[in-house]
Every structure is written in structure tokens, then in C-alpha cells.
Amino acid sequence: MTTISIEAVNAPPLRRHRRLPDKWAWLLMAVVAGILLVWEAAVSWLHLVPESFLPPPTAVAAAFVELLGRPDFWQAFVFSLQNLAIGLVLAVIVGVIVGLAVGWSPVLRFTVAPFLWLLYSTPKVALAPLFILVLGLGNESKIALVFLLAVFPIILNTMEGAVTVNASLVNAARVYNVNGVALGWKVIFPATLPYSLAGIQRGVALGFTGEVLGEFLGGAGGLGHLLEFAAYQFEMAEAIAMVFVMVIVANLLLALISALRKRLAPWYDDRQVMYGA
Amino acid sequence: MTTTTIERPEPGASAPLISVRNLTVSYNVARTGKTLTAIEGVDLDVREGEFVTVLGPSGCGKTTFMNVIAGLVKPTSGEVLVDGRPVTGPGPDRAVVFQDYALLPWRTVFDNVKFGLEMQSRLKGDGWRDRVQEAVELVGLKGFESSYPRELSGGMQQRVGLARAIVAEPRILLMDEPLGAVDALTREVMRDEIEKLIAATGKTVLFITHSIEEAILLGDRIVVFKSHPGAIKEVIETGLERPRSERSVQSEPRFLELRDHLWEALQHEATAAARVAGS
Numbered sequence: 065m066t067t068i069s070i071e072a073v074n075a076p077p078l079r080r081h082r083r084l085p086d087k088w089a090w091l092l093m094a095v096v097a098g099i100l101l102v103w104e105a106a107v108s109w110l111h112l113v114p115e116s117f118l119p120p121p122t123a124v125a126a127a128f129v130e131l132l133g134r135p136d137f138w139q140a141f142v143f144s145l146q147n148l149a150i151g152l153v154l155a156v157i158v159g160v161i162v163g164l165a166v167g168w169s170p171v172l173r174f175t176v177a178p179f180l181w182l183l184y185s186t187p188k189v190a191l192a193p194l195f196i197l198v199l200g201l202g203n204e205s206k207i208a209l210v211f212l213l214a215v216f217p218i219i220l221n222t223m224e225g226a227v228t229v230n231a232s233l234v235n236a237a238r239v240y241n242v243n244g245v246a247l248g249w250k251v252i253f254p255a256t257l258p259y260s261l262a263g264i265q266r267g268v269a270l271g272f273t274g275e276v277l278g279e280f281l282g283g284a285g286g287l288g289h290l291l292e293f294a295a296y297q298f299e300m301a302e303a304i305a306m307v308f309v310m311v312i313v314a315n316l317l318l319a320l321i322s323a324l325r326k327r328l329a330p331w332y333d334d335r336q337v338m339y340g341a
Numbered sequence: 342m343t344t345t346t347i348e349r350p351e352p353g354a355s356a357p358l359i360s361v362r363n364l365t366v367s368y369n370v371a372r373t374g375k376t377l378t379a380i381e382g383v384d385l386d387v388r389e390g391e392f393v394t395v396l397g398p399s400g401c402g403k404t405t406f407m408n409v410i411a412g413l414v415k416p417t418s419g420e421v422l423v424d425g426r427p428v429t430g431p432g433p434d435r436a437v438v439f440q441d442y443a444l445l446p447w448r449t450v451f452d453n454v455k456f457g458l459e460m461q462s463r464l465k466g467d468g469w470r471d472r473v474q475e476a477v478e479l480v481g482l483k484g485f486e487s488s489y490p491r492e493l494s495g496g497m498q499q500r501v502g503l504a505r506a507i508v509a510e511p512r513i514l515l516m517d518e519p520l521g522a523v524d525a526l527t528r529e530v531m532r533d534e535i536e537k538l539i540a541a542t543g544k545t546v547l548f549i550t551h552s553i554e555e556a557i558l559l560g561d562r563i564v565v566f567k568s569h570p571g572a573i574k575e576v577i578e579t580g581l582e583r584p585r586s587e588r589s590v591q592s593e594p595r596f597l598e599l600r601d602h603l604w605e606a607l608q609h610e611a612t613a614a615a616r617v618a619g620s
Binding site: 230232233235236237238239240241242246250251254255257329330331332 | 411412413430431432433435436437439440441443444445446447456457460461489490491509
């Protein structure tokens, strides 16, 4: 190689990381505070709704704090999250591998993909009683439900990503005689990753639904079971507090995947779609 | 006007580095069930160290032509020889620079350039780091090693593409409209830079373009393609002195003569292509 050097002419365009402006955060908080206030007023002060049906936010908050101090709550919490984690890990592994294979191989795409879409559109919730019947009231039926609900969005998103991998990226690898597994690992998989993560995000949300549903329909434990129990005893404050716990858990999981997506696929920016870049 | 037709190696002369013999490529179009001939009966010899520009209207099969030489597309009939051996697939003696850069967005500039060595399993030992660094500096990207492609302008991204191609020290550089997606000002600058770089490294280059000026400014020879089906219309020696800093060359009578000639040839092609497309 020689010593001739070329001057760089253009400075790189700086891309600023846009954050939510403070005033929007304040607005959001004001809206939430407003809703809570109306709720409290409607129940406690104006007595528009009987407290036994809809307890006021203060009662729910008290039940929430009480809940956090109960060992049986934490037992249920661990039970649910454990099943969810196992089901999701299985769904991610199977979903990404199957999605890549089906997306990348034209043969599989034509033979397998139609069945995947068919299964995706089947209301799997309807199969829940069957799962409980076959796999019992324990962990297995819950894990199976989480897996079943989570795996399809992961498969289909990954498949979509693998199909749309930029052809010239593939050619860039092919000119170095890279094919098969090496091509998949070095190019197809990383190029598809943002799509897979979007699928995983949807899978997590659906999987959580699957877990709670399983516990509802035939549970020996878990947050869904606890919720059902509270509702039967007409402990509405506790039941609503449980729902809040679930909302918080689900959103924390979604935020985790979002952070993961920013970390693992910083080049992928959905705004780019709008600009056509 | 000196119009050289296909050059046959004279007895005793050194064999050409790239030799294209009666090359035809046709595709089956699944939708219509018809066969589409992309290029037909192409013959071309390229000497070692020669800079050949391939000029033609869109859809004349010039990219297909390059892809066959790169080993990405199999010929339907005819053959391509590189250094006397038939091309059966991609190889380390050839590297490609793509129009849309084809950089891996999840890799830094350094790692994208490294890709050129990595994919040929040439990362053994310690020497590769220096070679990658050398290639990065050669294209003027020193200081941007850990930047990501999305943080760079189009011109800079194509420098990365260029560095990735030359890092593996191929004998032949295949460039598919490398400046086609770069803005006009950067294109002018990079044209000069590419000429300098190639002069310094002595590589054999096949450079595809649809810019007449680019074809003249860079090429030792210009191969003009016609479309429907894609075939060589003529091959012209530019006969311009090197180095060609743009300002001096663009006022030379020879440059103007070539430009007029090519413009006329291409205008005819472009109108013909438009008629076919419109029919």
C-alpha cells in the first residue's frame, strides 16, 4: 500500500439525541393527577359510585403498599415472572431461529410461512383450557401459554426482517465468498436484529397476557391467581392494586426491551422510514 | 476520432488480466415466463493496470456485466477469464465498490474496513490491524475509525466502501457507479481522489458510470454500452495525459471532442431506450 493520502472533505452530520421535552412530561403528570383527582372526587366526595365496586385511589394506594409487604404476594410474583421468563426465553430462541430460517430460505418461505400466518391468526387464547387440561395446573401449562402467545410475533417479525435485508449487504458479503451459516451470522442476523427486537417487544406483552390468563383459568399460584382470589372475596382495592402491579411489570419489561434495542441496534431509527433514508 | 474495436492480444504481447469472451446473460422473468437478455455477445480485454470506464444508459446491463466479472452472476453462455482462469465465483483477486456503499450499519468504520479481510479469514497474526488502519488513512478517514456509517456523509461512507475494497489488496477493483449516490460537489472531489489513489496503487479498474464526464476523466478506455439487449457499442481510447486534474483536462480539445462524441452516442441510446420503455 502506498502513502498517498486523501483529505476528508465533509464533516459528519451530527445527530442529536432527541429526548422528551420537560413540558410534555409535566403535561403527562398533570393529566394523570387530574384523572386521579376526578376518580377520588367521584367515589369519596360525591359518592357517584359505591366504594365497594370502585374504591378510591387512596384506598387502592393503601392496598398496594399493603400488598408489597405480604410474603404470599412476592411468592406469586416470583411464580409468575419465573414462568414468564422461561416461556419468553424459549420463544425468543425458537422465534429468532425459525424466523431467520423461514425468512432466508425461499423454499421454507413458500411451504412453512402460510402455516405460521394461519397459527398467528388463530385465537390461541381459546386453546388455554386445553393446555391446562393436558399440562396441568402447575408451571408447565403457563410456560406453554406464554411461549405460544409470544413466539409468533417474534417469528413473523424476524421473518419480515430477514426478507427485507438490503440485497447489497448480502452481495457485499458474497463477493468475499461468504455463504450459508457465516452469511447468516455476520450479515443476516445483525441486519434482522431490530425487527426481531420489535417482535420480542410484542411477544413480551402477549406472553404476559398468556401467563395471567393461564393462572386465571386454572392456577395454583401467580399474580393472576391472586387477583382472581381478591376479586372473589370482593377486595376491590386489592384487586385494582394487583392490576397496577401487572401494568408496572409489563411496562418495565417493554422499557427494558426498548433500552436493549437502542443499545444493540443504535443504527435502527424508525424515524428514518419517514424520511426514506 | 480513434475508435478501437475489440482488442485481441497480439502474439507475444502479455495476456490481458480480464478477458471477456462472447458473454451472454439472460434471466427468466417469473411473472411473464419470458426470457430477458441482459447482455449479449460481449467481448472485452482489460490489461493489467488499466482503468476502464463502462458508460451506458440505465438498464443497459452494465451492472450485470460487472457482476459476472465479480462472480456474483453466472454467464448464460460465453466466459470470463481473470489471469487466464475462468471465473466460477467471487475471489480475493477482485473487490467490489457498491453504488449504495453496502456498509454494515452495526459496524464502525474500522470494523467495516476489517470486514474485507475478515471475510477471507485473513485476520491471523497482528499485521491486519496495521493494514486496516493504513486503508482507513489512505481514503482520508483518519480520526473516524470508531464512527458509525450513519454518522458519516455519503461521500465519507463511500470512502469506507473504497477502503474495504482495497484493504484485501485485490488486483482488480470493480466499481459500480460508486459516485452515483454522492452529491455533485463531493463527486468532483472524489473523482480526483480516486484517480490519484488508483495511480498510486496501480490497480486494474472497471468503473461503471452513466456520467460522460466521469467516464472521460477517469478512463484510459471507455466502453460504451447500448441497451436492448445490452452490448458493447464501441470502445474508445481517451488518450489523455495523467494526472488529470479536472480543470486542465476539461478545456482540452480532446476532452471536448470525446464528450461530444459520447453525448451523441448516448443520446441516441437514451431516446431508443425511452421508446422501448414507452411502448
